[in-house]
Amino acid sequence: MTRVHDMGGRFGDGPVYPESDDVPIFAEDWHARALAVTVAADSLGQWNIDVKRHARERLPPKDYARFSYYEKWVSALADLLVETGVLTEKDLRGQAGNDTHPLASRALKAEAVAGVLASGGPADRPSDIHARFKVGQTVRTVDPAANRLVDGGHTRLPVYASGATGKVMRLHGTHVLPDSNAHGLGEAPEPLYAVVFPASELWADPENPKDEVVLDLWQSYLEPV
């Protein structure tokens, strides 16, 4: 029902090691290159953010666990480039020619970088789907947490929050549904809510009865109580 990336609440990971504000943001030069190659490749227009996230999530669990952060990025990027037909396996083996690619006209140019990074990619869209829940209303998340359109597909409801009862805090408007958009099934925008859950609803032994967790959840992840 889940994948290796869905680790919220997991036991056994050990301490978090803080870093002071003056630690370089890229620990290694190749981290910076991996980020930049990944950002630049988006301009080829062959995928969206949900397809890209799903590509990282479906790295084999063994790879996901042993790869460092930017290794996941660059490996998922290589997989996506081949899956979308931009590159071939021969290319990755270094056996193909260096002819200019048909998509080369889309390549991100240095002078366009500032504009592309500054404009971003907003995820809110108009939608015909009416908001079913009001702020303050009690709702329950679907159980199990799973993509209902594609078996084993991308979803943004973590397992730790499935079947949990909480209250709607905010309506964020209508946003692209990742469960659809990650699989070429369209943006399918629908209402997105911030829903607050008492820690006792999520954990067997919460640290403090007053603590809470808020998740952003699409309408189709929620049921009325």
Place this chain on the structure above:
Amino acid sequence: MPHDDHNHPHALLPPDPALRVKALETILTRKGLIDPAALDEIIDTYQNKIGPQNGARVVAKAWIDPDFRKALLADATPVVADLGFYGRQGEHIVVVENTPELHNMVVCTLCSCYPWPLLGIPPGWYKSDAYRARAVREPRKVLADFGVSLPEKTSVRVWDSTAEMRYLVLPMRPQATDGLSEEELAALVTRDSMIGTGLPKVPT
């Protein structure tokens, strides 16, 4: 598109991560699909232009200007965009305010969502398995790893960034900062205090 292809093309690239990136960059550059000068520009942006100094400016302004604070908490996206902070991984911003009764903390358990235009690229610990796994279940123990201890009477509210909303914590203004300028206040605002794993510095 298949969601599980048992053939993983990434394994065809060199296993060493630095060489893997280099190989892919070389292949894409030779085919004209990426421009190395654009990569340099992207790196320069996130290394030198966009970082926690942006968020610190927002926080300091909110400490000084009650109308700005009110607008920021009501709908942050246009308010921070007016200061020039908008873009990739920060298209929808929500600012959440700490009070003596409530401490906010931000995580992304599923990946590494983070408000890039306000804080830059996330630090290593934010992307670590330990933080992603533990922040939602035992935030107080995670805060202890950062040397932060909250009173029992303060509730902790953890925001798991599961959609494209990006959260910034507005920390409480430290005491004894009455006469300070916006710039002096911004210097007290640490990156971690805007994620909720730290508190602002106290003036010395």
